[in-house]
Amino acid sequence: MNPEAAARLARWHGRLDGWQGGDTLLRRSPAQAWFRRRAAGRLAVLGYHGVEDPANFEAHLDLLQRRFVPVSLERVEEAAHGGRALPSRSVLVTFDDGDHTVHAHGLPLLAARGVPAVCFVIPGLVGTSAPFWWDETEHLVRNGGTTHRVPPARPDLTVHTLKLLSERERQLALAELRATASAPCPPQRQLTAVQLRELEKGGVVVGNHTLTHPCLDRCGDDQVRREVLEAHDRLTELTGRPPTSFAYPNGNVDERAHRFLTQAGYRSGFLYNHRLADPGARHPLRLDRLVVSSRTSVVRLETILSGLRPALFRAGRRAARAVARAGQPLSSRS
């Protein structure tokens, strides 16, 4: 793509993303109909975090029940291992991190409708009031915390750059932020062992999301082992059943983690790459997921489930990268 066309596409994508009316337009476009037909044979795995907007999440479930076929993790794992194929328009609901709102708001809505789901939990936080490290980082930066390990930036961008550091460097940066901020991060509600069991009883299967949620590709070998296998043991103890499913923190795949997961008998692993899944065609430990939030409008959700918006997102990202490359001196391009 030439730089001018790439810049135009990147601008267009940016505008479309922030424009609510654009979703309606997209949903009515011939492209949506074409993408929907193509998506019918794929599996849509929705990757939520919390259920911050229960009423809107309920509207999501209405749409899923009306137009799609919610399936269980067990069913997806069966298909991913060459068993029975999934019905057309299958969808699997998943949540990452084990936010307490999944139990408080998500569970009653899911259980009342019999919609199965998976919640990927960080067992190192279960039963504590420790904040998620990314929430703590944002709080510390907002309260004047600084670290010389990353350039000063907006709180959310600081989280983004910390994810690029080695795990050791990230821990040191966090310690510096704690030492320099004017106020520590307040305690955060985390799921309890009782709530984990209630989730499972209500049809929300508990999966492994590592012990403390580092980016595994930034960790040393020993830590990768601990993050995967210690989390596995703790979750087995907490729920009385070994987890069979794993979600890579931040979606960062790691070969070493893959080996430990195979060793521990895992049947599914999930990415966070905003793609429709094709369980028969991909490795069961690398299933694609769609990025969504409980606040996503229903109209936008429809264009996500068809794969249209994810395709536009990828095109926009490619264009933005092309623009960034075009802006660099030739010698620094790789």
Ligand SMILES: [Zn+2]
């Ligand atoms: Zn996560």
